[in-house]
Amino acid sequence: MKILFINTELYNDFWGGYNRDKQLKDVFMNKEFGVCPPMGLLYILSYLRKYYEKDPSLELIDLRLEMVKYYLNGGKDETTVDEFLHEIIETNIKRFKPDLIALSVLFDASAELAEDVCKITKGICGNAKIIMGGFYCSNRYGYLLKNDLCDFVCIGEGERPLLWLVQNELDPDMSITGIVSKEQFLKNTHTLEKDFLDELDEIPWPAYDIFDDRDMELYLVNQLASPNISGQRERTGVFMTSRGCPRRCTFCGTTTIHGHKFRKRTANDVISEIEHMVSRYKLDTIAILDDTFTLDKKRTVEILELIIKGDYGVGLQFPTGVDIRTLDEKVISLFKKAKVEDLHIAVESGNQHVNSFILKKGLNLEKVKKTVALLEENGINTSAFFMIGFPEETMEMINESKEFAKDLGVIWISVNTPTPVFGSELYRDCLERGLIKEDYYKDKLFTEAYFSTDNFTAQELPKIAYDFNIEVNFLYNKNIRTGKFDKILPRYLDISIRYPTHIVTWVCLYYCYKQMGDDQKRDEILRKIVELYKEPGDDSVNIEAWVTGNANLMFNKYRDGIYDLCPEFKNIPELSA
Numbered sequence: 001m002k003i004l005f006i007n008t009e010l011y012n013d014f015w016g017g018y019n020r021d022k023q024l025k026d027v028f029m030n031k032e033f034g035v036c037p038p039m040g041l042l043y044i045l046s047y048l049r050k051y052y053e054k055d056p057s058l059e060l061i062d063l064r065l066e067m068v069k070y071y072l073n074g075g076k077d078e079t080t081v082d083e084f085l086h087e088i089i090e091t092n093i094k095r096f097k098p099d100l101i102a103l104s105v106l107f108d109a110s111a112e113l114a115e116d117v118c119k120i121t122k123g124i125c126g127n128a129k130i131i132m133g134g135f136y137c138s139n140r141y142g143y144l145l146k147n148d149l150c151d152f153v154c155i156g157e158g159e160r161p162l163l164w165l166v167q168n169e170l171d172p173d174m175s176i177t178g179i180v181s182k183e184q185f186l187k188n189t190h191t192l193e194k195d196f197l198d199e200l201d202e203i204p205w206p207a208y209d210i211f212d213d214r215d216m217e218l219y220l221v222n223q224l225a226s227p228n229i230s231g232q233r234e235r236t237g238v239f240m241t242s243r244g245c246p247r248r249c250t251f252c253g254t255t256t257i258h259g260h261k262f263r264k265r266t267a268n269d270v271i272s273e274i275e276h277m278v279s280r281y282k283l284d285t286i287a288i289l290d291d292t293f294t295l296d297k298k299r300t301v302e303i304l305e306l307i308i309k310g311d312y313g314v315g316l317q318f319p320t321g322v323d324i325r326t327l328d329e330k331v332i333s334l335f336k337k338a339k340v341e342d343l344h345i346a347v348e349s350g351n352q353h354v355n356s357f358i359l360k361k362g363l364n365l366e367k368v369k370k371t372v373a374l375l376e377e378n379g380i381n382t383s384a385f386f387m388i389g390f391p392e393e394t395m396e397m398i399n400e401s402k403e404f405a406k407d408l409g410v411i412w413i414s415v416n417t418p419t420p421v422f423g424s425e426l427y428r429d430c431l432e433r434g435l436i437k438e439d440y441y442k443d444k445l446f447t448e449a450y451f452s453t454d455n456f457t458a459q460e461l462p463k464i465a466y467d468f469n470i471e472v473n474f475l476y477n478k479n480i481r482t483g484k485f486d487k488i489l490p491r492y493l494d495i496s497i498r499y500p501t502h503i504v505t506w507v508c509l510y511y512c513y514k515q516m517g518d519d520q521k522r523d524e525i526l527r528k529i530v531e532l533y534k535e536p537g538d539d540s541v542n543i544e545a546w547v548t549g550n551a552n553l554m555f556n557k558y559r560d561g562i563y564d565l566c567p568e569f570k571n572i573p574e575l576s577a
Contacts, residue, residue, distance in 0.1 A: 001166050004098035004128075005045065005060040005091070006121070007038035008051050008069060009106050017444065018112050023072065024084065025077035035065050035222045040134065040158065041104050042206035047159040050064050050204050052166060059096055063087065063117070065218060082116070089120050098128050098168060102162070103150070106316045108441050113529070118149040123388055124391050131179075133158045135309040138257050145185040149220040153180050154256050156194030157243070159203055166487035196258075198244065200265045205273050220281055234284040236317075237277040241270045241303070245291045247323075250360050251348075251387065253423035254291055264294050267302040271310065287317045288548025294326040315339045321346045322386065324371050325363060332371075336378045342411075343375060346385045351397040358390050360425075362564050365404065372408055381487060383412040387393045388468065389432060389461040390418055390426070391453050409478040415468045417449035417461045474504045475561035485512045503532045503551040507562050507569075514566075522568055528556075530574045 010018075026082065038060070045058055070079075101121055105114040107312040110495070114136070121130060132144055132155035141153035154161050161178030168174045172181035177195040184190035188501065197203065208216060218234045234492050242264040245255055277283055286307075286439045294300045316335070321344035335343070347368060356362050375382045386405060388398045405413050420427040420436055429434045435451040444450060449461035456464065474480075479488040489512050495505045506529045532551035555562065555575070562569060567573050 001054065001100065002057045002096060003042045003059075003097045003100045003102060003166070004092065004096055004187055004465050005038075005058070005102045005104070006117065007041055007060070007064065007104050008063040008117050009038070009104070009110055010113055018081075018109075020080065020082040020085075020113075020116055022081050023077060024067070024075065024079050024081065026500055027067070027081065028071050030544060033068050033071075035062070035068055035219055036238060037206065037208065037211075037219050038062055039206060040106075042208065042210070043203050044102075044158050044162055045207040045210060046204035046391070048163060048166070049164055051208065051356060056166065057490070058207075058210070059092070060096075061092055062215075063088065065215060067079070068218065068222070069215075082305070090124050091119065093121070093128075096350065098125070100166065101125055101128050101130045103130065103132045103304060105132060105136040108136050108419070111136055111140075111441055115149060118144075122149075131162070131165070133162075135253060135257050136422060139253065141180050142185065145180065145182045151182050153186065155180060155192055156180055156259070159197060160195045161207055162264060194257075194259065196244075196263065196265055196403070200263055201269045205276070206532065216281070220283070232572050233316075235282060236285040236287050237274075237281060237283045238287045238289055239277075240274065240289050241265045242290045242293060242295070246295070247292075247362075248360050248425075249348075250358070250425040250429070251390075251418050251483060253421040253427070256423035257366065258291070264296060264299055267299055267306060270303055271306045274307065274312065278314060280292075283312075283314050285315045285317055286312075289320050290318075291320065292323055292326075293332060294322050297326065297328075297331065300331060301334060302333070304338050308334065309339045316377070318344060320344070322400075324368055327371050327375075329374065332374055332378050332380070335380060340380055342381045342383065344385065345372070345382050345410075346386060347405075347408070348387050349397075349410070350386070350401035350563075351393075354390065354393055354397050354401065358392055359387075369408060372410060382410045383414070384408065384410045386413055386415040386468070387418050388415060388465055389453065389456055390462065391429060391435065391450055393453070394455055395464075398464065398468070402472060405468070405472045406476050406478060409482075411479060413469070413472050415465045415472070416535050417465055417489065419450055435471060468560055470504055471561065474508050475558065475565050477508070480511065480565075482506060483515060488512070501532060501551045503529060503555050504562070506532065506556075508567060511565055526572075532573070533575055 041060060043058065047249070048058065058159055063085070067084060070084060101469055103114065103117060103121070105111065114132075118130065118132070129152065131152040131154060132150045137144060137153050138155050141155060144153055152165065152170075156178050161176055164176045164180055168176065172183040175191070177191075177193050180190040180192070181483040212218070220237065236418040242262060244260060244262045245252075245258065246260050246262055274286060278286075303527075316338045317340070324345040324347070346361075347363065348359050348361055350365060352365050355365065372382050384405065386401060388401065418426060418441055420430045427436075427440075430440070430451055431438065433454065441448055449458040452458045477488060489509075492505050492508050492512065495502055496509060499505065506525055510522055510525040510529060513525060533555050536552060
């Protein structure tokens with residue numbers, strides 16, 4: 001059997017919202033991109049290779065990677081997204097002639113793109129069947145099947161269900177745990193039981209050999225979306241060592257595919273894969289993408305001690321964050337020895353009521369402060385995720401969260417408005433309250449909030465979030481205010497390169513160099529600030545736009561905070577209102 005896998009995850013490049021008529025030159029307007037191997041599909045590929053006795057012929061198209069390659073190789077700027085999708089999908093289907101096409105759709109934000117891919121695929125696939133899977137599909141199987149977008153949907157994890165489907169020759173009437181066929185759905189004979197593998201060591205390592213060396217190189221050097229200050233990109237390998245999360249956060253839908261039971265690979269299997277990847281691909285960094293890597297302390301300690309003992313000469317990262325309540329002195333000391341330099345934690349709200357009862361995250365915020373301090377003592381830079389704009393949340397609660405973030409002293413925060421993803425309690429709550437429609441994501445820009453509440457409109461919330469960001473990361477950043485310039489200066493330098501009109505960044509650079517006694521750089525940056533401020537402002541430009549932000553309007557909006565940081569600016573005529 002010939003099976004063609006297609007990864008549809010493109011959305012992160014569509015900052016202005018997905019639009020099939022957008023030209024590729026506008027998709028990559030910021031000249032930045034990141035590509036990460038489609039891990040879910042690679043695990044399914046390796047599982048089929050091992051357990052399907054008929055030795056299937058398998059191929060994979062990563063549309064995101066293909067778009068990046070097209071862009072880097074000088075493809076026509078005027079090519080639209082729709083034209084690109086038609087060309088890449090049609091070429092591969094006609095060449096490979098698959099029996100089954102398996103589409104992966106991870107996130108709701110890719111839903112409209114995925115529908116376009118389905119329609120293109122159905123128009124040229126001949127007699128081939130289509131199966132869809134991923135977080136989005138698991139929660140919208142009825143919509144996908146009712147609208148004839150595919151023949152099957154995989155509910156939950158896909159390794160064993162897909163194996164059983166192909167072993168049964170794609171029989172639409174066969175009852176397979178984790179698979180819903182169009183026929184079963186229309187007859188209402190389907191079940192929604194999921195098939196979870198308890199022993200994750202049964203799944204072979206991701207089938208990276210499906211990619212040629214050039215494609216694999218793009219994955220290795222572009223998983224961390226931007227280069228460091230030196231311009232060099234680290235070679236990063238990504239790993240997944242566990243599945244399932246026992247937490248009950250209202251905004252999260254991950255348990256709808258992986259369940260609440262924590263399942264884990266053995267430490268020996270994880271270390272063997274790390275040794276293979278470091279040797280094969282000359283890695284600089286190991287990035288673990290688990291939702292709950294540190295949940296089992298015994299396994300965490302075992303893996304970290306083996307990494308330390310192996311002395312692989314690589315750094316260790318957790319891009320999706322770790323659960324801060326699982327960290328203690330022993331784990332943090334092992335992090336330090338294992339070359340963890342930066343750590344992301346998900347605080348979400350610095351208001352205890354919101355954290356405990358609206359988000360149901362249940363962090364003890366006083367313990368969070370103590371743990372962050374312990375991380376700092378061990379030389380680990382910490383950044384934190386925050387969200388604002390939940391139903392019942394007030395401005396007073398948001399301000400309390402902001403003050404908590406300022407006092408927390410992390411290097412950086414990310415603050416966003418919540419997305420009511422399918423399968424989450426937040427989605428159901430917003431739907432019941434009438435805050436969203438079923439297809440909440442349609443006609444929404446990436447930079448907009450998805451819903452209004454009794455206290456805020458969807459238009460106000462991103463501006464409030466941006467103010468939160470400016471105050472905590474820039475003007476009242478605890479590290480800049482306490483003179484820890486070695487920690488924060490590289491971040492400001494990076495932003496000044498990537499977003500040269502972001503005048504508040506230049507103000508912070510000015511302050512750093514002034515306090516460090518570098519008068520030459522201080523004066524150079526002051527001239528830059530004056531130059532940016534003098535540029536004619538365009539009132540139509542959104543102040544909150546990082547790429548094209550209006551420097552003059554931004555300075556005026558945050559003038560009080562700028563004066564608080566740099567009171568001497570009050571006496572500079574060129575910077576007067």
